[in-house]
Amino acid sequence: MTRDIAITAQGVSKSFRNGKATIDVVRNLDITVDAGAFTLIKGPSGCGKSTLLAILAGLTSPDKGKVELGDTAIWSLSARKRDAFRLKNMGFIFQGSILLPSLKAHEQISFVLQQMGVPRGEAYSRACQALCDVGLEDRIDLLPSALSGGEKQRVSVACALAKKPRVIFADEPTSALDGENGERVSSKLRDLAQQKGVAVVCVTHDERLTPFADRILQMEDGRFLTSQEEKKSHA
Numbered sequence: 406m407t408r409d410i411a412i413t414a415q416g417v418s419k420s421f422r423n424g425k426a427t428i429d430v431v432r433n434l435d436i437t438v439d440a441g442a443f444t445l446i447k448g449p450s451g452c453g454k455s456t457l458l459a460i461l462a463g464l465t466s467p468d469k470g471k472v473e474l475g476d477t478a479i480w481s482l483s484a485r486k487r488d489a490f491r492l493k494n495m496g497f498i499f500q501g502s503i504l505l506p507s508l509k510a511h512e513q514i515s516f517v518l519q520q521m522g523v524p525r526g527e528a529y530s531r532a533c534q535a536l537c538d539v540g541l542e543d544r545i546d547l548l549p550s551a552l553s554g555g556e557k558q559r560v561s562v563a564c565a566l567a568k569k570p571r572v573i574f575a576d577e578p579t580s581a582l583d584g585e586n587g588e589r590v591s592s593k594l595r596d597l598a599q600q601k602g603v604a605v606v607c608v609t610h611d612e613r614l615t616p617f618a619d620r621i622l623q624m625e626d627g628r629f630l631t632s633q634e635e636k637k638s639h640a
């Protein structure tokens with residue numbers, strides 16, 4: 406079987422200084438992520454999951470190593486080109502995603518789409534469709550101040566969906582969601598991978614996501630515990 410590889414990272418390391426001490430947070434780590442698969446990275450708090458995700462997403466620079474999305478080495482791009490590449494190719498769902506206080510739910514999304522060059526009318530309809538997909542059809546015209554924490558999180562999920570990116574990076578995407586909405590978001594991410602060929606990379610503690618993953622990597626102390634092919638949860 407041939408693999409359609411979306412992301413390749415090799416020899417990635419990252420340390421942070423804490424006073425005189427240096428903490429090695431990501432240690433000489435290799436990973437390949439397939440297009441069309443939902444890859445889940447699990448591991449204890451502080452093991453480096455969010456740092457790794459931010460390195461793969463072009464947000465935190467590695468001290469060493471290479472990250473390629475398709476054939477683009479993202480850490481060789483200028484900051485401006487990397488920003489443009491991210492906007493076009495990646496969707497993000499992060500813990501405590503920030504929404505702009507003065508924009509309604511649909512505007513949060515259509516604003517991003519218009520930055521990508523999507524015409525206004527199409528941006529509006531894609532925003533509304535994505536909000537429906539995450540169960541927010543009756544929250545389309547509300548400002549963030551009128552949304553609950555879980556609803557705000559779903560707006561950021563909808564934004565990632567509406568971009569139709571090649572890769573979605575998700576950091577604890579279900580943390581603020583109840584059972585029904587957690588399941589809705591998890592199955593949406595799996596469907597995007599399986600039906601649209603998106604590479605979904607998700608880090609989490611939430612066991613509820615496990616059944617939706619095509620592949621699970623266990624991280625500890627800045628490394629993957631075993632081989633990357635540790636587990637396939639379903640065919």
Ligand SMILES: Nc1ncnc2c1ncn2[C@@H]1O[C@H](COP(=O)(O)OP(=O)(O)OP(=O)(O)O)[C@@H](O)[C@H]1O
Pocket residue numbers: 421422428430448449450451452453454455456457610
């Ligand atoms: N900018 C930073 N400066 C200093 N230390 C940092 C920085 N970012 C992360 N760290 C440290 O790196 C370690 C790994 O952090 P990271 O956020 O990647 O862990 P995590 O696996 O995502 O944890 P959690 O499951 O709690 O979200 C932690 O000890 C954290 O304190």
Ligand SMILES: [Mg+2]
Pocket residue numbers: 454455456576
């Ligand atoms: Mg984290």
